[in-house]
Amino acid sequence: MSISLSIENLEVVYGKARSVNGISLSVETGQIIAIIGPVGAGKSTVFDAVFGLNESTGKIEFEGQDLRKIPPQKIVELGVAYAPERGNLFTQMNVHDNLLTGAYRARKDIKKNLELVYDLFPILKDRKTQETATQSGGERQMLSLGRALMSSPRLLLVDEPTIGLSPKVCLSIAEALGKLNKQHGLTILIAEQNANFALSLAEYIYLLEIGRITRHGTSAELLKEDVIRKSYFGNSNESGDKA
């Protein structure tokens, strides 16, 4: 198996606070991996570091290529896509234009990718011309994934895809991610507070707490551990219910 993403000794310091404190992880091609951790653990900070959106030290490689040498706007072109927390969607554009903007560096594949996205999330197709600002949380989450898929990625970073969504919508997001992984061979790295969701999808889990990886193992291994059950399952249900 070849390595898709490899992070070694990553540190991110915001002002005086060390948000990520020397973490290492690796994602093999074809896997779904999750980073789970509570509020403020540093999950989003790790993803931002992969895209060069904050100042970090350590090694970040995608398919053997050093990402630090590449400006943020060129990273998507290499085959890494990012669906950030809360989407960062273009709210005064309609659904279709958001998707087209996601294809900024993959213009040849627009037709194919539009088909893929509208097939995966038919509701987006029905609401093509709706302005994003007026969409529901679930629709926005789908659009965020859709926009990322428009760049023809080989690796997808998804930050808290279930935040504030109903169990039913969480399920359809999980289905979509599973399908992308199995049928399209997409490698996926998920950041989640919702341990249930992460454990159901990912084969390998990293537990991130206050900027450090405190535990990692296969989902089966971690499921047995009472610590994780206790500290994260309760937590995840609460966060899943918030609007």
Place this chain on the structure above:
Amino acid sequence: MLQILVQGLVLSGFYALIAVGFTLIFSVGRVLNLAYGSFLMLGGYIYYQGAQVVGLPKFPSLIIAGIAGAVFGMLVYRILVKRLSGNVVAVEIATLILAVVVQAAVVLVFSPSPKSMWPLVPGVLRIGDASVTYNIFIAAVVSWILLGGLFLFTGMTHMGRAIRAVSMDSKGAVISGIDPERVNILTWAISGTFGAIAGVFLATYTQLDPNMWVTPLIIAVAVVIVGGIGSILGSLVAAHIIGMLETITTSLIAAELRGVATMLIIIAVLLVAPKGLFGKSEL
């Protein structure tokens, strides 16, 4: 009545061009370019130099003014604004100082005295009982062509969508592969062109003088405050409100009140609806 309507509509189209060039910079870069009036003045003087001193035909002179505006816009961004990026107040002070420096330079190069400009096309257009000069009518038509072009460009092309994307969510734009630097340069170039061409129209409508950057800056700020800062649609609507009101005051009350009406609108809107008609963020 018809006269006021026709005159107001024509003037509004031209104000819309002035305002959109200004608001474009704000919506993408979140800064007010207070040197915007200088873009208009520069356009006016370059056109004058081309058409009335060198003796080039009018249309090529207009194009040259537009290109010069684009170059000037890009230079202001690269040399000044980009280096101060992140510091909104510094950008505003620096661009205002630049406007004063450009005024001094124009005085030195072209003398302080006003120059009168030949109309783009002489004569008067009659529409029923109403009449407008061909000059201002053409200014309005060209303004609408440029605005329509901008609308198509931002709606239908990848680069145009990139401009809208950066203005709405810069992180979302960067992760989609958009280079914010390219978008900034491009918007400053478009703003420079719109400003310079509007400046030619303004100079032929009024006159060419080294103070002429002040009025369009006030018009632009007024339109943007009324329309909602950063909103292009808002600017278009507000340009019409202000253009109409100005025409009504000047033709029904007194020509001297031209600017006063505009200022009163600014203050009223700031008091009643600080975000403007369509705006998302406050000054």
